[in-house]
Amino acid sequence: MNDFSTVIIGGGISGLTCAKYLNEKGYSFMLLEGSDELGGRVRTDKVEGFKLDRGFQVLLTNYPEARKTLNYSDLRLKYFESGSLIKADKGFMKMENPFRKKMAYLTMAFSSVGSFSDKLKIRKFANDLAEIPDEDFFKMQATDTLTFLKNYGWSDKMITNFFKPFFGGVFLENELITSSSFFQFTFKQFFRGDAAIPLEGMQAIPDQIAEKISSTKIRRNARVKGIENNQVFLEGGEILTTDRIVLATDPHTTDMFLGETAKRIYNTTTCTYFSAESSPLKGQKMIALNPNRRGVVHNVCVPSDISPEYGNAGKSLISVSTQGLDKVDEQKLTSRIKRELFDWFGAQVNVWKHLKTYHIPESLVQYRAETPKQSLKLSDNLYRCGDYLAYPSLNAAMQTGREVGEMIAEM
Structure with missing residues (x-):
């Protein structure tokens, strides 16, 4: 007899989201987190x-x-207020979201962040993106973000003063080599919502998700040393038998469990x-x-x-x-x-x-143009989730966790 229908290894955002969906469907599962707290990188x-x-x-x-x-x-x-402060030779230039404050568009028009034409393009671009469903961005043909910005017609000044520092901070890379599809998706999120x-x-985010799950279905300080078929081997000698295993760990740990050596930047x-x-x-x-x-x-x-x-x-x-x-x-x-x-x-x-x-x-x-979304279902009894399998964001961590939860619930 199996201990649980599903064992989820990893209590970060993707593992917790998967557990939330299984919990809502009344499935038997156990989430194992190797550290003393949930959340993964969100701590x-x-x-x-x-x-x-x-x-x-x-x-x-x-x-x-x-x-x-x-x-x-x-x-x-x-x-946050919608916009950003941009360091200038003396003080800061302020670039506000023209969709949030009535005077912001006038402020932008006379700031030195970019040209007046650049500001008009911002407004048009945001309006165009608003019409695109979120799930369609990653189906579009993509280039790198810097090439996309230049082809769209923004000035070098606008790219240097705003796009590189702002989205370079979002992507954690300075040359904007990140996929333009992810850029467009992210741009829409900033302009249509709040930060x-x-x-x-x-930490309140993983804590809130965990609150929806019975504490009896979550084990902290439960370090997994390996998996084989339908068995999960814990440090200390305990073995859990299950119908399905979900790998919701960091990429390196998942690779180790799978016996793979994937190359990532x-x-x-x-x-x-x-x-x-x-x-x-x-x-x-x-x-x-x-x-x-x-x-x-x-x-x-x-x-x-x-x-x-x-x-x-x-x-x-x-x-x-x-x-x-x-x-x-x-x-x-x-x-x-x-x-x-x-x-x-x-x-x-x-x-x-x-x-x-x-x-x-x-x-x-690193998420480059044409990077494919990787498979979440590896076999009938083995799944994986995490933002590295889609695109790097909190949204993708939740999305892949939900999708795995729904795959299991639909079986």
Whole structure:
């Protein structure tokens, strides 16, 4: 007799979403998570009273899978202003979403981010994308994003000042080699919805999904060392027998279980957190972007301006993101960041306190044009899910988890 009809290995977003769908259908399953907490890459740590997400992350509220899976009201979302601050020689240029504020289009027209023609193209482009169903973007013929932008007719100034720093930060790569289909999908999400963080940090997202599942169906600190046929072998000698196995782990671990050695290229990010007496962005709820991608500061955000719960005792939490570092010497990186940001914000930077650095060398699998979605069903009793099998995003993690759950439920 089998212990469970399904064993899900991995308690990140895709594994939890799969478990949620099986739970709603009344299926017998067990989710095994090797660490002490759920969420995978979507985790929040508490350091000296501050809430630190493991790498700068946001929730795009227009994500179709997030709308299906999450209860936004219960997450108590806190919203960014729609737009961005772009570092200039002196101060910042502000680029606002012309669909959200009546005066924003006028502001954009006279800003120096790009030309007036560029702003007209932004409006037309957003209107065109609004008519495309989300699922159709990944069926379209694609090129790299930079080629797409140039072919569309945006100026080099607009590409340098806005598209490269903004979407380079989203894709975690500076040359915009990411597929134009993913760019168009993501652009639509930003313009049609909001960027937000939960009141208590990004960890609230996996926690909310897990709350919909009986605690008896989730085991933490359950490290799996291998699988064979319908058996799951845990460290310590325990063996679980099941009808189906779902691999919802990171790509390397799934490859190990399958005996494969798939070659993947990853985009890398490093997130450095500081505490400060006050916000250097003076309460503006936007991300500050650096068009100079040769620096170590690629973007700056003050999460406590968006959700005060991220801060501590009235102090501000500052997040600085850097892309592409192979290795990190925290002390040297911290010093370089402060030297660069002295030019942005002045002497206040000298008294910022370093809290923690997260170096994530395999943050996102690089997603190039014509990258195919990989198979989720490997055999009648073996499945896998995760955003690396589709496109790199929280939405794809949820989507692949849901699709595997539905495949199993329909059997």
